[in-house]
Every structure is written in C-alpha cells, then in structure tokens.
Amino acid sequence: MSLANNFYNLIFKRNSVYVPVVFASAFAFGIGFDLGTTAFWDSWNKGKQWKDIRHNYVQQEE
Amino acid sequence: MASKATTARTLLRSSAWSTSSRTAAPSFKQSFGARFASTQSSTAPASSVFTSGATLAAATGLTVGSIAWYTHLYGELPLIGGVSASSLADNGLHPAEHPWSHKGVLDSFDHASIRRGYQVYREVCAACHSLDRIAWRNLVGVSHAVDEVKEMAAEVEYEDGPNDQGEMFQRPGKLSDYMPKPYPNEEAARAGNAGALPPDLSLIVKARHGAADYVYSLLTGYIDPPAGVTVREGLNYNPYFPGGAIAMARVLFDGLVEYPDGTPATTSQMAKDVTTFLHWAAEPEHDERKKIGLQALIIFGSLLTLSLYTKRFKWTPLKTRKIVYVPPKDAH
Structure with a gap:
C-alpha cells in the first residue's frame, strides 16, 4: 500500500507533475522501443543490410 | 442454489403472481436456475x-x-x-516457389545481392530494358556509396537545357537523373527488337503473376521447344512465358559478368541477383515496411491485450453477480 501511496504522492497528486511525466515517459518509451526493435531487426538481418556491407566499398573515412 | 430455485418455482404458483406466471410455467420447468428466471421468455x-x-x-x-x-x-x-479450358501452354508454366532470402515477414533484402543484380542489369538487361522509375540517387545507401553513384551517373550524358542561347546541351549525369533509356521512344524500341517492346523493368516484379519467382524462372527457363511445338522465326521457346514464344532470347550464360566480390557468376546466380535487384526496384520501401510492421504489431498487440484485460476487469462485477430469490416466509 505504501508503494501505491508513494506512487500517488509522487506522480498523480498534481497535474503539473502528472502531465510532464506522461510526456517524458512517452518520449523515453518511443526512443527505447525504437532502439530495441532496431537492434532486433539488425541482428535478425545480420550481414544483409547496406550498413553491414558498406565497409567493403568505402575505404577512406576521415 | 438449486433447492432455493425449486422452492421459488413451487411457491410462485401459489403466490399472488400466479396469474402472470401461468403462461411462463412451461419454460420455468426447463430453466436451470433462478438466474435466468426473470429473463426467460415464453415459448414461441x-x-x-x-x-x-x-x-x-x-x-x-x-x-x-x-x-x-x-x-x-x-x-x-x-x-x-x-x-x-486454359492450359499451361497458353498461360505459361506456373513458376516454382524459390527460397528468397527476403521472403520471411522479418527478412530484409540481401543488399550485396542487390548490388550484384544492379551490375547484371547494367551490363546485360539495360541494353534493351529501361528502368524509368529508378534514379541514381535511389541506389545511394542501398547498393552503392554516394561517391560511386556520382561517378556512375557522370559517365552518362543527359540532355539538358535550354541554356541562355535557347539551345539544348549535353551534360554529365547527376544523382537526381533517372536511369538512362536504351531507346528514345517506344517505336524505336520495337523497331530494334523485331516488333516486340521490351517492358520497362521498374515494376516488373509487381506486374507479373508469380512476381520474383516468375522473373527468375523466366530468365533460367529457356529450353528447346518440345516435340510438336513450332516457334516462329525470331522468337524463342520458354515454358514460363504465356504462350511459350518469347521475343527475348536467353541472355544469361555462365560467366557472362564478372562479380568484383568473387561470387561465381553462374546463370542461376545472376538470375537470382538481378531478380533481387528488380524486386528492390519495384518495392524500394520493402525493408522499412517490414521493420515498421514489426513495430506496429508489437504496439497494437500490447494495446489489444491491455484493452481486453480492462474490459474483463470492468465487467467482473456484472459477470460474477448472482441473483437469489428469497421466498416470502409467510406463504400459505
């Protein structure tokens, strides 16, 4: 119960806290989800995408 | 529960509602409990x-x-x-299904294959087939680096203008130019190919039944006409082509091109590579589409689970309620 109480007091009590928390967590989730699915996609398609074979064709990189 | 319901039924007959319950009596005998007693309809x-x-x-x-x-x-x-009454001879042989490396719902194109396929297109197919909807810039970051594409584009002369004298002039190609055409117009293309028009290859994979399997089968499927089939002079026999007689001759032979990455240039390897390239040309959004599809499935799947749980949660009191009839004590 104290956890729920802490949660309430910390986040839900004031709208001025609640709304920024919603926005910030949506932003963080968006980035995290994209990073996670991209990591999975890249490992699933390892060696097939352009970024995996680019180093064969572009040598000098200053 | 059951005994209570039985009591309720027996008591109802003698209660003050006996007049209204007379019509409902037959269905009451068939009902299983008091829960539905109030909503049971009379027999039709x-x-x-x-x-x-x-x-x-x-x-x-x-x-x-x-x-x-x-x-x-x-x-x-x-x-x-x-x-x-259609036959395989009329509609073309059904192409076999091939295990493309981009076939699965989560599989991207093999971009090394796209690069080799571009080489095959440029050295072989581009002699007759245009690729109108692909610009040089489309290759950047897909099969070639930007400097490579700039060089390749600059090797081709494009007509531009008019300049300040009002004259058209030739200039080397830029990234924004589209792939050069082998023929200036359709009539020239027909005239150069005995009346047959080589189709534009930009969307050929989407435009044919069997898609990539068909293109691959067609490129590798040239055989001698079977006994009894005569093919007109200038045409070639290919069982995958509807009608069997195709104006394009077999063009891919082992060792026709030389791949810089050392892949053996067999007929089937070149056909596979150029088909992958043409598949990419028809669906350049392919990789991104599949990746976004994965993300959308995860998000919408979670939202669906959440909403189903919420529905059950909200409906729990209604779904688990019990209505109990308590008979009056002073029934006579």
Whole structure:
C-alpha cells in the first residue's frame, strides 16, 4: 500500500507533475522501443543490410 | 442454489403472481436456475413467419436467383473460381516457389545481392530494358556509396537545357537523373527488337503473376521447344512465358559478368541477383515496411491485450453477480 501511496504522492497528486511525466515517459518509451526493435531487426538481418556491407566499398573515412 | 430455485418455482404458483406466471410455467420447468428466471421468455407460437414453407421457398428462390443473376453478369462466382479450358501452354508454366532470402515477414533484402543484380542489369538487361522509375540517387545507401553513384551517373550524358542561347546541351549525369533509356521512344524500341517492346523493368516484379519467382524462372527457363511445338522465326521457346514464344532470347550464360566480390557468376546466380535487384526496384520501401510492421504489431498487440484485460476487469462485477430469490416466509 505504501508503494501505491508513494506512487500517488509522487506522480498523480498534481497535474503539473502528472502531465510532464506522461510526456517524458512517452518520449523515453518511443526512443527505447525504437532502439530495441532496431537492434532486433539488425541482428535478425545480420550481414544483409547496406550498413553491414558498406565497409567493403568505402575505404577512406576521415 | 438449486433447492432455493425449486422452492421459488413451487411457491410462485401459489403466490399472488400466479396469474402472470401461468403462461411462463412451461419454460420455468426447463430453466436451470433462478438466474435466468426473470429473463426467460415464453415459448414461441408453433408457426410463425420464420418457419413457414412460403418463407423457405422465397428465400431459396432469392438465393438461386441472385446467384444466377450474378453468374450471368460476371461469369463466375467470387472465391469459387471457374472451370476453363486454359492450359499451361497458353498461360505459361506456373513458376516454382524459390527460397528468397527476403521472403520471411522479418527478412530484409540481401543488399550485396542487390548490388550484384544492379551490375547484371547494367551490363546485360539495360541494353534493351529501361528502368524509368529508378534514379541514381535511389541506389545511394542501398547498393552503392554516394561517391560511386556520382561517378556512375557522370559517365552518362543527359540532355539538358535550354541554356541562355535557347539551345539544348549535353551534360554529365547527376544523382537526381533517372536511369538512362536504351531507346528514345517506344517505336524505336520495337523497331530494334523485331516488333516486340521490351517492358520497362521498374515494376516488373509487381506486374507479373508469380512476381520474383516468375522473373527468375523466366530468365533460367529457356529450353528447346518440345516435340510438336513450332516457334516462329525470331522468337524463342520458354515454358514460363504465356504462350511459350518469347521475343527475348536467353541472355544469361555462365560467366557472362564478372562479380568484383568473387561470387561465381553462374546463370542461376545472376538470375537470382538481378531478380533481387528488380524486386528492390519495384518495392524500394520493402525493408522499412517490414521493420515498421514489426513495430506496429508489437504496439497494437500490447494495446489489444491491455484493452481486453480492462474490459474483463470492468465487467467482473456484472459477470460474477448472482441473483437469489428469497421466498416470502409467510406463504400459505
């Protein structure tokens, strides 16, 4: 119960806290989800995408 | 619970509601508990408009009539298919399904194959086939680095203008230019190919039944015509091509091109690479589409689970309630 109480007091009590928390967590989730699915996609398609074979064709990189 | 319900039934007959309960009595005997007692309807009358023979005949007539009318109008019913006298010789041999490396729902194109396929297109196919909808810039970051593409584009002369003298002039190609055409117009293309027009290859994978499997089978499927089949002079026999006689001759032979990455340039390897390249040309959004599809499935799947849980949660009190009838104590 104290956890729920802490949660309430910390986040839900004031709208001025609640709304920024919603926005910030949506932003963080968006980035995290994209990073996670991209990591999975890249490992699933390892060696097939352009970024995996680019180093064969572009040598000098200053 | 059950005993309570039985008591309720027996008592109801002698209660003050006996007049109204008389009509409902037969269904009460069949009901399983008091839960439905209040909502149970009385038995339907023996004959209604839904059970009459005339209704059955009318519905049957309507069904048969609409099917007949539809068949007359459109030739065959949807989703059922019809019987026709078509043959493989007329419609082309059905191409076998091939294990493309980008076949699965999560599989991207093999970009090394796209690069080799571009080489095959440029050295072989581009002699006759245009690729109108692909610009040089489309290759950047897909099969070639930007400097490579700039060099390749600069090797081709494009007409531009007019300049300040009002004259058209030639200039080397830029990234924004589209792939050069082998023929200036359709008539020239026909004239150069004995009357047959080499189709533009930008969307060929989307534009043919069997898609990539068809293109691959066609490129590798050239054989001598079987006994009894004669092919007109200038045409070639290919069982995958509808009609069997195709103006394009077999072009891919082992060792026709030399791959810089050391891949052996067999006929099937070149056909696979150029088909992958053409598949990319037809669906450049392919990789991104599949990746976004994965993300969308995860998000929408989670939202669906969440909403189903919320529905169950909210409906729990209604779904688990019990209505109990407590009989009056002073029944006589």
